[in-house]
Each structure stands twice: as structure tokens, then as C-alpha cells.
Amino acid sequence: MKCFSIKKNLSGYLLISILVLFVVFNPLTSAGAAGFQEESFPLLRRGSEGPEVERLQNKLREAGFKTSGEKGYFGLQTEIAVEQFQRHQNLTVDGLAGEETLSTLKSIPEDEIVPTRQVEAVSWSEVDEIFNRTDTVIVTDINSGLSLRVSRIYGTNHADVEPVDPENAEVLRKIYGGEWSWERRPVVVQIQDRLLAGSITGMPHGENVNGHISDNNFTGHFDIHFRGSRRHKDNAEDEQHQNMIEKAAEQEWPLFRSR
Numbered sequence: 001m002k003c004f005s006i007k008k009n010l011s012g013y014l015l016i017s018i019l020v021l022f023v024v025f026n027p028l029t030s031a032g033a034a035g036f037q038e039e040s041f042p043l044l045r046r047g048s049e050g051p052e053v054e055r056l057q058n059k060l061r062e063a064g065f066k067t068s069g070e071k072g073y074f075g076l077q078t079e080i081a082v083e084q085f086q087r088h089q090n091l092t093v094d095g096l097a098g099e100e101t102l103s104t105l106k107s108i109p110e111d112e113i114v115p116t117r118q119v120e121a122v123s124w125s126e127v128d129e130i131f132n133r134t135d136t137v138i139v140t141d142i143n144s145g146l147s148l149r150v151s152r153i154y155g156t157n158h159a160d161v162e163p164v165d166p167e168n169a170e171v172l173r174k175i176y177g178g179e180w181s182w183e184r185r186p187v188v189v190q191i192q193d194r195l196l197a198g199s200i201t202g203m204p205h206g207e208n209v210n211g212h213i214s215d216n217n218f219t220g221h222f223d224i225h226f227r228g229s230r231r232h233k234d235n236a237e238d239e240q241h242q243n244m245i246e247k248a249a250e251q252e253w254p255l256f257r258s259r
Contacts, residue, residue, distance in 0.1 A: 044097035048074040056097050059105040060085060063114050064254025066145035076167055080138055080147040087193060114254060119188050121197045121249035124158060124229035131191055136164055138190040141175045142248060145256055148172055153212060153221055158229035166217040176202040184240040186248035189224060195253050199225045199244035
């Protein structure tokens with residue numbers, strides 16, 4: 001009788017042990033448990049696509065950073081928006097949406113507006129000191145929300161710049177509706193942590209001076225004006241540019257807050 005009781009207890013212990021091992025090592029149950037305890041974040045980067053990218057873009061848009069026209073695809077506009085968000089949140093700026101960036105985005109409550117900063121209207125003499133030749137900066141068009149990377153190649157009275165590559169040149173063309181134009185447009189120029197009010201034209205012009213980018217499908221350069229900058233042809237301020245700069249200086253960053 002006693003022997004039978006021992007065997008019965010041993011069988012019970014064995015059954016419990018098997019059940020425990022099944023729960024612990026079963027991929028379905030262990031994955032479910034991990035989902036509650038620790039959330040995993042995918043690494044999203046240029047070329048990524050799918051619902052996770054779309055969720056990233058929705059969160060960026062809620063925070064005020066546009067990914068214009070890129071739904072579910074991680075292209076140039078999404079990469080720039082990620083960089084701008086990272087800089088705004090004092091994160092590592094690399095354009096990659098990994099655990100740090102995604103967890104920070106997710107931690108922002110839906111009814112909370114991220115802190116804002118006023119766009120600065122800075123004199124051309126000051127900009128000339130911090131925006132050096134060959135420096136690459138991000139230019140964001142206020143009206144369309146499109147952004148592009150440009151490099152300064154020349155300019156003494158204002159900044160003569162070029163798109164860094166054909167993709168960014170095409171963004172400039174898109175800003176102007178598919179045609180090059182002398183129209184003045186208000187922009188925010190991001191130089192490191194500074195957000196500066198500027199005004200651009202979208203017409204390639206001028207000689208291909210020393211330092212010209214040869215493989216960007218853009219012949220010549222285009223202009224960025226800042227407060228107090230002047231035209232090269234007559235050394236005079238451009239009233240339309242200055243009006244656009246003041247319009248840009250009225251903006252708060254992030255520009256496109258939806259809440």
C-alpha cells in the first residue's frame with residue numbers, strides 16, 4: 001500500500017515537471033510571456049517597409065515631424081524626420097529607428113504635445129560663422145513639409161548651396177511643383193542644434209565653382225537667404241526673401257504638430 005502511494009506521488013511530480021517544461025520551452029507560450037515582460041523593438045532603417053514603418057511614421061507625425069508621401073516605406077523623408085526627432089529629444093542622431101528612438105516615441109502620451117522651440121531669425125553675419133563651406137544641413141520647406149539635405153559651396157552675401165545628391169535635388173524640384181522656380185519660400189534650416197529662419201529660391205544658376213557637387217543632377221546652385229543677407233548681383237537686400245524669413249521666424253518647432 002505504501003509502495004503504491006510513493007509511486008502515485010512520483011507520477012504526479014513527473015507530470016507536473018513535464019507540464020512546467022512544456023510551458024517554459026514552448027515557443028508560443030514563452031513568446032507570449034516575453035511580450036508582457038519585455039517588448040522587443042525592431043531596427044528600422046532606409047529601405048525598411050511594412051506596418052511597423054507605418055506605425056513609426058504615424059508616431060512621428062503625431063510628434064510634429066512629417067514623413068511626406070512615404071506610407072509604410074522608410075525613405076529619405078522618414079530618415080530625416082527620425083534624425084530631427086532624435087535631435088529634438090537629445091538622442092543619438094543616426095537616422096535609425098531602433099530601441100532608443102522607438103521607446104521614446106512610444107512613451108509620449110497621445111494627448112501630450114512635445115516641447116516646442118521657437119525658430120530663430122539670425123543675422124547673415126552670424127550664420128556665415130557657423131555654416132561653413134562643405135557643411136551639410138537639413139532644409140525643411142514650411143509649406144509642403146518636405147525636407148532635403150544641402151551642402152554650402154560658396155556665397156559671400158548669402159549661402160549658395162546644392163542638393164547633396166540626385167534624390168535630394170528631386171525633393172527640391174518637388175517642393176516647387178516639378179519645375180525650377182525663382183519663387184521665394186520660407187524654410188527652417190537646421191544647423192546642428194540651431195533652427196534658423198531662412199528663405200530659398202528653387203532655380204539652379206551660376207557657374208560650377210570649385211567644390212561643386214558633380215553627380216547630383218543639379219547644374220549650378222540655389223540660394224538660401226537669412227536676415228540681413230544681400231543679393232550678389234547688386235549687394236542689396238531682397239524684400240521678398242526678408243518677408244519669407246520673418247514668416248519662418250514665426251514658427252515653432254516641431255512645425256507640424258497635429259495635436
